[in-house]
Amino acid sequence: GAVVSQHPSWVICKSGTSVKIECRSLDFQATTMFWYRQFPKQSLMLMATSNEGSKATYEQGVEKDKFLINHASLTLSTLTVTSAHPEDSSFYICSDAGGADTEAFFGQGTRLTVV
Amino acid sequence: AQKVTQAQTEISVVEKEDVTLDCVYETRDTTYYLFWYKQPPSGELVFLIRRNSFDEQNEISGRYSWNFQKSTSSFNFTITASQVVDSAVYFCALSEADRGYQLIWGAGTKLIIKP
Numbered sequence: 001g002a003v004v005s006q007h008p009s010w011v012i013c014k015s016g017t018s019v020k021i022e023c024r025s026l027d028f029q030a031t032t033m034f035w036y037r038q039f040p041k042q043s044l045m046l047m048a049t050s051n052e053g054s055k056a057t058y059e060q061g062v063e064k065d066k067f068l069i070n071h072a073s074l075t076l077s078t079l080t081v082t083s084a085h086p087e088d089s090s091f092y093i094c095s096d097a098g099g100a101d102t103e104a105f106f107g108q109g110t111r112l113t114v115v
Numbered sequence: 116a117q118k119v120t121q122a123q124t125e126i127s128v129v130e131k132e133d134v135t136l137d138c139v140y141e142t143r144d145t146t147y148y149l150f151w152y153k154q155p156p157s158g159e160l161v162f163l164i165r166r167n168s169f170d171e172q173n174e175i176s177g178r179y180s181w182n183f184q185k186s187t188s189s190f191n192f193t194i195t196a197s198q199v200v201d202s203a204v205y206f207c208a209l210s211e212a213d214r215g216y217q218l219i220w221g222a223g224t225k226l227i228i229k230p
Contacts, residue, residue: 043222091158104218106159106160
């Protein structure tokens with residue numbers, strides 16, 4: 001079945017640095033990818049919708065200049081957390097959009113810790 | 116408005132007991148999809164089931180069963196003869212064709228199976 005591969009699985013970075021998270025669709029083309037953020041003991045919160053070849057659509061309250069999303073090809077979407085702070089520490093998950101005939105496929109998730 | 120409610124924050128049962136996780140949804144669309152996902156401590160989301168709004172048949176898969184009732188807008192999930200490996204957080208979600216199949220998540224239910 002379809003697979004979405006997300007890397008890295010976990011990352012620790014220093015405050016003020018940037019971190020890039022990659023989400024690849026391995027055996028299908030994804031024109032749309034979703035990026036979620038999940039705090040401990042909470043549900044998934046949609047951050048933005050990544051569209052191939054165009055600008056991402058951000059949910060209310062999500063800073064687009066801090067969470068840079070690039071979807072340059074049909075198989076790769078990236079989320080870059082710029083100038084990371086400890087409060088950005090969270091679990092980030094990507095998925096494709098799914099559709100009428102299939103469920104969405106999720107990446108393995110990235111646990112980001114900013115120290 | 117679209118909404119998914121999982122009223123049970125945490126459930127704890129002893130192994131081999133049956134347990135039901137509740138899910139109530141709200142939508143105005145006639146075409147929608149309901150999902151259950153399992154999230155073990157590793158964080159990776161595991162797809163369990165997808166059901167469309169036109170198919171009210173209940174489904175059984177091994178020890179798992181789902182009861183979809185449009186009359187009460189519910190999509191409950193039952194685990195029969197629970198096992199310790201079933202311990203996880205379970206999410207119910209809703210997607211609608213008119214919203215590009217974007218998932219609307221419940222808050223999740225943490226299931227603890229004690230040996």
